[in-house]
Amino acid sequence: MPIRFVYFDLDDTLLDHRRAERMALADLYEAHRAHFGEHDLEVLRTTYHAHNVVVWRRYAAGALTKAEAKHLRFARTLDALGLTTLDPDALSDEYLACYARHWAFIDGAQAAFHAVADRLPVGILTNGFVEVQRAKLERFPDLRDRAQAVVISEEVGHLKPHPKLFAHAAAAAGAPPEALLYVGDSYPSDVEGARGAGWDVAWYTADGSRDAAVFRFHDWNDLLARLG
Ligand SMILES: [Mg+2]
Structure with a gap:
């Protein structure tokens, strides 16, 4: 047919999307450079990506609400990097604002x-x-x-x-x-x-x-x- x-x-x-995500994480990294200590930008990107994939899969399966998914992908990233001085929810909001600036x-x-x-x-x-x-x-x-x-x-x-x-x-x-x-x-x-x-x-x-x-x-x- x-x-x-x-x-x-x-x-x-x-x-x-992938480019906008990479650029948004670079924006976050620059804005909070002092908090990241010895971690470089690629570590942030790799860690965020790894946790985001897992969180998305659970959100897609209905095991997480949207609010939980938005929170968890940054909470787990910060946990994995040992960063306790950044608030995951504030970072999530900031990320989404930065992400939107890079859409193309x-x-x-x-x-x-x-x-x-x-x-x-x-x-x-x-x-x-x-x-x-x-x-x-x-x-x-x-x-x-x-x-x-x-x-x-x-x-x-x-x-x-x-x-x-x-x-x-x-x-x-x-x-x-x-x-x-x-x-x-x-x-x-x-x-x-x-x-x-x-x-x-x-x-x-x-x-x-x-x-x-x-x-x-x-x-x-x-x-x-x-x-x-
Ligand atoms: Mg696609």
Whole structure:
């Protein structure tokens, strides 16, 4: 069946989340340089990332509330670094403010999004904290304005790769699963989630090592060529 609707993932597909996270942690590090003692910035980044992944997984599984997740990722980072003089909740708020200052499109993604939206109806399907993801759509109103459906996991109550989130998105698009294409960067969340729901997938990745059965691209022109 031809593709009739294209959903895009937001973080690390259209927007460079990873870069914004790295820059925000650099801002925190500079602002609180004296507290970090002998720890360098890369130690902060590595430690935060390790704890954030674990906390996110538990939040996604419903084992933590959003407030607990926001608190814990910084509380555990500070604990691991032996830093007792910084308040994790204040740091979390500061982090989110710094993070927002560094939001930007991935190279080529904005033009490609418009090119796809010129041909087919498009939507956004994203995990993440709802207020943060909504703020991104306010910052980049062309995403919000051209999207015919915006599906944020927290608003639905299930995170990718949960089949109920994909079913909700399919209903919002008004198309059967086999007429939907999902464009995303995460193998477990996006590729496995969309395939499990019966959608077609375009995997945005530089990693060619895994799963040759999936269409993958790292040059946005390749995605446009695929759509014909
Ligand atoms: Mg992503």
